[in-house]
Amino acid sequence: MTEERNVLLCDLTHMGQKIASDCFPYGIGCLAEYLEAHCSFDVKVHLIKFPNDLYDTIHKYKPRMVGFTNFIWNFDLQRTMAAEIKREFPETVIIFGGPNFYVEESEQERLLRDNPVIDFYIEGEGEIALTALYECLHASDYDLQKTKETPLPSVRTILRDKFISYPLADKLTDLSEVPSPYLSGRMDEFFEKNLMPLVQTTRGCPFSCAYCVEGQSYYNHIRRHSPDFIRAELEYIAERATGNKQIFIADSNFAMYEEDEETASIINDIQKKTGFPYYIHVAAGKNQKQRLLKVARLVGGKMRLSGSVQSLDPEVMQNIRRSNISSNDLLELADDAREIGANSYSEVILALPGDSLEAHMHTMERVINAGFNIVLPWTLLLLQGSELASLSAKEKFNMNIRYRVLPRCFGIYKYGDKTIYTGEVEEACVGSDKMSIDDYLECRIFTLTTALFYNDRLFGEIIELLKPLGIATFDWLMSIHKMRDSFPPSILNLYDSFKQCTLDELWEDREELYSYLKDPENIEKYISGELGMNVMYHHRAEAFINHMDELNMVAFKCAHELALAQNxxxxxxxxxxxxxxxxxxxxxxxxxxxxxxxxxxxxxxxxxxxxxxxxxxxxxxxxxxxxxxxxxxxxxxxxxxxxxxxxxxxxxxxxxxxxxxxxxxxxxxxxxxxxxx
Structure with missing residues (x-):
């Protein structure tokens, strides 16, 4: 096969601290299958997951076109590696695609001008658009000028110093047009890497949440794979998953649809025969509580059931277009999940438009007293591609914006003799007119209290013995939070460290942070853990590993005092x-x-x-x-x-x-x- 008919698709993960993205590269696998199946001439697509494999693969196949995914966790890594390819092979066409892309054309243009290494960006679903672009490139003998002049669907590019945006391609109506990258054997190499298999049974989301990329109307169309396709993929995976026996189902609302019951039955059959999957990672659906519980029963409780309310404040819910999701059903989910042995969690987003210290704590009180095993309050991340990341939304809600390094998403890599220093930056909202930075910090510190004393029912015995006495879980947790100044020194130091790290991780200028990450000494500090940890997870792990005795003492002391005070x-x-x-x-x-x-x-x-x-x-x-x-x-x-x-x-x-x-x-x-x- 000639060199120009080799295509390379990259979904690189950072490896500075082991591995950042530990899932199979299923997305580019699907793109590869579709391109090979629907291209009008023979083409061979090769996949790359690990950065240090890129140089040898490029030199082996010398592809005329290289595609890169664009996610929040790998953008700088991808563009840096793309620049190295361009430097060595200037004629190679570089294509980017993925959800980490602004909806406003002015911001899309800025991204392309700031990153001239990107010849074309494909917005939205990639199968149809990538195939059309590749065929046009091949027909023009990889003439960039001619290809950019062709109105190709979903393509964004710069032509004669002008930003060009062509209409979006039609979305696939029949997912069977995309052959399985598992059944073809394309994913086999990743089983040997102990990665977590990833599948998708359903594309699309009917909701319009303003903080989510899939809240855009473009993603509202729901399409599904057939039960036969799903069974074949899962059985294939189960036979080969000898190491990592967990699975990630990349649906936006798994267990919300009737068809998901059949998928759960398929999983149940496979579990009985093979024991796989041991655990299922999934974003569970909303507004269908009974179906969600039925699915959880079918898979033996081996999945998290989510009652992710984000906020229960009416003003906030209106601002984020969340009013069409039943909060009461979500809150009732916790007790039902416990009855069937499933893990339950609720997510809350801090600093959403209209949020305040009082509103956030009221939401926390309700979800904690509802009894979820885990409550996860996240800082609002402004995801490119979401409505809240738009310039108009930032101005409308007077967002206080800061930038920080994504945990584990940094590293030092080799491209031939060249050493690459790179790290990823995320955009976060840490306040607004109604939430000061001090309020934000207080909410974050209460998140630590929740993580240390509540999550995973670490002290489930206390929670249950206080209930008959009429003492709410939130009241016990708040009593712990308020006495933190009298904690044992080891726990007090942990809180002080958490507060300082929460402040230190925030930067006011994105480009300054990117520049900081290009310094070898700084990257080494991130890799060693001196900088850049997930502040919450790191301090929780520190407590679990070294201070469980003190956590026990504090938790039981507060419970004892509350019990005697009220009874x-x-x-x-x-x-x-x-x-x-x-x-x-x-x-x-x-x-x-x-x-x-x-x-x-x-x-x-x-x-x-x-x-x-x-x-x-x-x-x-x-x-x-x-x-x-x-x-x-x-x-x-x-x-x-x-x-x-x-x-x-x-x-x-x-x-x-x-x-x-x-x-x-x-x-x-x-x-x-x-x-x-």
Whole structure:
């Protein structure tokens, strides 16, 4: 095959701290399959995931056209590598595409002028547009001028110093036109890398959330793969996923549609035969609670159920076009999820238009008291391609904009003899007219309190024993938050560090931050973890690894004080809570030390309420006895943790990522009675 008929598609991931994007490059795999199937002449497409493989692949195939994805987590890496290709092979045509692209034409033009290495940008879905562009390039013998003059669908480019924007291509109406990159064997090489398989059963989203790229009307058209296609892909993956046994379903609203029930049944069949997938990462759907629960049951509870409200403030919800999603249904999801053994979480976005300290804390109170296993308050990121990232929205809502480095998205790479220093920058809103920077910091610090003491039901025993006493979970959490100045020094230092890191990570100028990341000494600091960590995950991991004893002490001290303050007739509960604190600690302390086991004698039967999730201080006397309890990880728990440590590493940076990926409450040591009297 001639060199010009080799095409290279790149979806590069940063590798500075192990791996940043650990999923299969399914998107470019689909583009490759479509291009090879629908191009009017033979073409061979090659995929690249890892930056240090690029140079050798370019020299091996010498493609006339190279395509790059554009996501928030790899844009600078992609454009930097593209520039190296252009420097060495000036005639190579560089194409970019992906959702990290502004909706306003003035901003699209600025991006292309700031990055002249990009010859063409494809907006929206890429299959039809990329094929048309490639055929035009080939027909013109890769004449850029002629190709730019041709009105090709979805293409944005600069022609004779003028920005050109052609109408968007029609979207695919039948996803069967895209052959599976798994069934063709194209993805096989990535199973050997211990990456997480990624699939997509449904394209499109019916909602119009202003903070999301898919909130644009362009994405409202829903299309699905057939059940036969889905089964074939999943069975193929299950046969080969011997390492990473998790899967990412890249649907925007999985389990919201009737067809998703059939997909869940397929997964159930495969789970029974192979044990795959062990866990499913997915953005669960909205407005169909019963269907979502049915799907979760079918997959054995091996997925997170999301009740992501973003905000419950009426003004905020109106500003972000979120009023067509039932908040009540989302809030009711937590208890239902617990009944079927599924992990539940709720996402809240801080500093949305109209948000304030009071509005944010009111939302947090409602979602915490609803009982979700995990509550994740995110800072508002202004995603290029979303409505809120537009210049008009920033001005309308008087957003206080800052820039920060994406965690793990940086590194040092080689392109031949050239050393590449690169890192990714995200745009964040940290306030507005109604939220000062001090309010933002207070909200972020409460996020740390939530992460340390609430998420993953780290102290589920406390939550459940306070309920019968009429003490709300949020009140207990807030009592912890308010007493933080009297925390043990190790935890107090953790809070001080978190606050300082939260401030230090914010930059006022995007280009200054990009320049800072090009300095070798600075990049080394990011790679070592001195700079650039995910501030929340890092401090949580630090607490989990080194300070679980102190966390236990604080959590139980607050619970004890609240219980006695509101209920004077409990009798002597000191011994019960003291032993329960130890019981809790032995299940969770040094969680990643998989060979660590404990034997401990207790004078209360804690296993009975643990099994039923029914804790009641008023009935503590009924649990008295003599029990020798053994604490140890089960083999399946060890296997899951070891798999994730292989991917992300065993240092604090890696374990912070692991904590975000596993169902932590199912990783606590199993407690069993070895002897009872």
């Amino acid at each position: 004077t007739d409990l009798g002597d509960i000191d011994q019960f809570l003291k032993e329960l604190e130890l019981f809790s600690k032995l299940r969770k302390d040094r969680l990643f030390d998989l060979d660590l086991e404990f034997d401990q004698e207790f004078t209360y039967d804690f296993l009975t309420p643990l099994a039923s999730n029914s804790w009641d201080l008023r009935h503590a006397e009924q649990l008295k006895g003599k029990y020798n309890i053994h604490f140890a990880h089960e083999a399946s728990q060890k296997e899951s943790i070891i798999e994730q440590k292989k991917v992300f590493g065993s240092d604090v940076v890696g374990l912070a990522k692991v904590l975000s990926r596993i169902h932590i409450s199912k990783m606590y040591r199993t407690a069993s009675i070895s002897q009872a009297q």
